[in-house]
Amino acid sequence: MEAKHNNPQNHTGNTHEETHSEESHNSGYHMGVFDCIRTRRSVRKYKDKQVPWDNIVEILQAAKFAPFAGNVLNCKFVVVKNEDKRKAIAETCAQQYWMQDAPIHIVVVGEPEKSERYYGARGGRLYTIQGAAAAMQNMLLTAHSLGLGACWVGAFDEEEIRRLCNLPENVNVQGVLTIGFADEVPEMPPKYRIEHIMFFEKWWGRQGPYPKTGLGLWAPVIEHGFKETKKMIKKAGNKIFKKKDKKDATEDKKIKEKQKDETSAYQEYYTQDDRKRN
Ligand SMILES: Cc1cc2nc3c(=O)[nH]c(=O)nc-3n(C[C@H](O)[C@H](O)[C@H](O)COP(=O)(O)O)c2cc1C
Numbered sequence: 001m002e003a004k005h006n007n008p009q010n011h012t013g014n015t016h017e018e019t020h021s022e023e024s025h026n027s028g029y030h031m032g033v034f035d036c037i038r039t040r041r042s043v044r045k046y047k048d049k050q051v052p053w054d055n056i057v058e059i060l061q062a063a064k065f066a067p068f069a070g071n072v073l074n075c076k077f078v079v080v081k082n083e084d085k086r087k088a089i090a091e092t093c094a095q096q097y098w099m100q101d102a103p104i105h106i107v108v109v110g111e112p113e114k115s116e117r118y119y120g121a122r123g124g125r126l127y128t129i130q131g132a133a134a135a136m137q138n139m140l141l142t143a144h145s146l147g148l149g150a151c152w153v154g155a156f157d158e159e160e161i162r163r164l165c166n167l168p169e170n171v172n173v174q175g176v177l178t179i180g181f182a183d184e185v186p187e188m189p190p191k192y193r194i195e196h197i198m199f200f201e202k203w204w205g206r207q208g209p210y211p212k213t214g215l216g217l218w219a220p221v222i223e224h225g226f227k228e229t230k231k232m233i234k235k236a237g238n239k240i241f242k243k244k245d246k247k248d249a250t251e252d253k254k255i256k257e258k259q260k261d262e263t264s265a266y267q268e269y270y271t272q273d274d275r276k277r278n
Contacts, residue, residue, distance in 0.1 A: 036145050041188065043149025046101045046180035055146050056104060059179065062142035063108075066134035069127035074114035075135060075174060078165045080105040085164060092160035093153050093176060102151075102178035106139065107165055108132050110174045132174035139177055149182030 031039075060077055068074065080086055081104060089107075090099035099105065110132050115123030136152055143150040153176040161173045199205040 031145055036141050040141055040144040041149075041186040042151040043178075043180075043182040043184060043186060044098045044151055045182065045184035046103065046149060046178070047183045048101070049103070049181045051104050051148060051180055055143075055148060056179070058146060059106070059139045059142045062138040063135035066131065066138045068131040068134070069115060069123065070118050072115055072118060072123075072127075073131070074111040074128055075132045076109045076111065076171075078107040078109060078167075080107060080165070088164050089156075089161065089176060092157040092164070094155040096153065096155065099151075099153065099176075099178050102180040104179040106177040106179065107161060108136055108174040108177065109165075109167060109171045111171050113170055128172075129174065136175055136177060143177075143179050147181075148179055149184075150177055150179045152177055 056079060060079075063075075063077060064073065080089065083100075086102070086105050087100045089105050090097050093099055110128040112124035112128045115127045115131070117123070119127055140150050140152060156173060156176055158173045161167070161176070167173070200207055
């Protein structure tokens, strides 16, 4: 099923520690993966507009394609559209009332027993959380790429959601996602510079393999960018000049044909006998 892509959203963000140019991004799969990751924002204001069903299916497909330890998909998804239930969920999520305006809630439910069977306690505790988290991130990104807004909600009363959604005892709530058409363009919150979150080889290892230029860690990226741009310019130049060459060749051919015509006319004229010429 091909999902319908919604209206483009303009994700305008300010610049914080990292300088990002936040141009407008069209929704849909034209958006590169990194652009999608970078421009996704947590949306907490929604329009009173239904989300097309095929979009919801697409979002759930994205969850399914997330990595799961040993490919054991051990979470399930409860799609909530009912208004009263959404209100109750918003209440139980630490009274985050903005949630009730999102036309769709997806309750992400972990099934720890499934992972436990293969990986023991580690599977039950760690892999269940990690698989659900990977699925949730995939869903957020897919929602964004479809032109929808979404937010990951982690503050919830598990027992209350269990009661609201009829969840059995052997499963647990991993999170709630709100989904809908955004009625806000959130600014990018402060994000760390890459240098502040990475080390080389060891904790606090600051000595990197990259040349120490003014460009710092970005040197290889910028260098690559330069090379690619150079290639692009060369390619475009070749294309233009080839076109020109082709154009010139046809012009030359036309002139030659004309000259040929004229020559043969003269030849004909001069080879005629004199009487005929007059
Ligand atoms: C585990 C987790 C729990 C979260 N819980 C909430 C929440 O209860 N309410 C909320 O409004 N946002 C919640 N968020 C969203 C974060 O606040 C948001 O991702 C963060 O502020 C960065 O903003 P951004 O998503 O626009 O980059 C949660 C995110 C994660 C990953």
